Amino acid sequence: xxxxxxxxxxxxxxxxxxxxxxxxxxxxxxxxxxxxxxxxxxxxxxxxxxxxxxxxxxxxxxxxxxxxxxxxxxxxxxxxxxxxxxxxxxxxxxxxxxxxxxxxxxxxxxxxxxxxxxxxxxxxxxxxxxxxxxxxxxxxxxxxxxxxxxx
Numbered sequence: 001x002x003x004x005x006x007x008x009x010x011x012x013x014x015x016x017x018x019x020x021x022x023x024x025x026x027x028x029x030x031x032x033x034x035x036x037x038x039x040x041x042x043x044x045x046x047x048x049x050x051x052x053x054x055x056x057x058x059x060x061x062x063x064x065x066x067x068x069x070x071x072x073x074x075x076x077x078x079x080x081x082x083x084x085x086x087x088x089x090x091x092x093x094x095x096x097x098x099x100x101x102x103x104x105x106x107x108x109x110x111x112x113x114x115x116x117x118x119x120x121x122x123x124x125x126x127x128x129x130x131x132x133x134x135x136x137x138x139x140x141x142x143x144x145x146x147x148x149x150x151x
Contacts, residue, residue, distance in 0.1 A: 002115040003034070008042030015042035017050055017095040019112040020083035024097060024139055027081060033057065047137050050083070060140040067134020069126050075138050076100035082136040084129060098129075098136065 003023050005016040018041050025034035041053055047063050054061040064071040075082045079100065086109075087094035099108040099117070107125035109118050120128075129136075 002110060003038065003112070005112045006038075006042060013043045014094075015045075016112040017045045017083055017085075018042050020095045020097045020110075021050055021054075021137070021139075023110055023112070024081050024083060027099070028139065028141065030139075033059075047135050050137055054137075054139060060142075061137055062140055063135070063137035065133075065135050067130040071136060072098060072126075072129075073101075075136070080138045080140065082138040084136040085133045086129065087132055 003019040003026070005014045005019045008015045008018075018037065022034045022037050025031070025037065036057075037053075045053075047065060051061050051063060062071070072082060072084075074080075075098065081100055082098045083095055084098045085094065086096045094112075096112050097110040099110055101122060102108050102119060104119075105122050106119040107122055109120065109125075110116075111118070
């Protein structure tokens with residue numbers, strides 16, 4: 001499922017970060033939780049607000065606020081993806097879903113407005129992501145041998 005940004009509240013503000021998180025939940029097989037998130041949360045949100053919601057729902061989440069590309073490498077290697085800020089002309093003003101790196105080393109991105117998959121060379125992607133603030137969040141699920149606690 002590809003969740004688009006949706007209007008929320010009296011001012012009908014966009015919910016792109018929430019949509020990006022819901023895309024992750026759907027991709028991770030967490031449909032009931034993704035549906036609950038859609039029904040109960042929306043509007044503008046930062047990483048801290050999303051992390052607070054996730055923890056209240058019993059989700060373990062990890063994030064970076066410093067453009068640490070190792071975080072996205074880890075998300076890709078573990079098939080987790082990440083909700084990322086993405087809009088170079090207005091950093092932190094829009095979020096999309098980072099799906100991971102493909103076999104050619106390109107970043108696979110899912111838009112939360114157009115719901116399209118795009119691919120971008122890794123170096124260009126990382127430079128743009130850092131220019132957008134270098135912020136990303138993902139959800140972590142217990143798995144045998146999970147090394148996520150090392151982050």
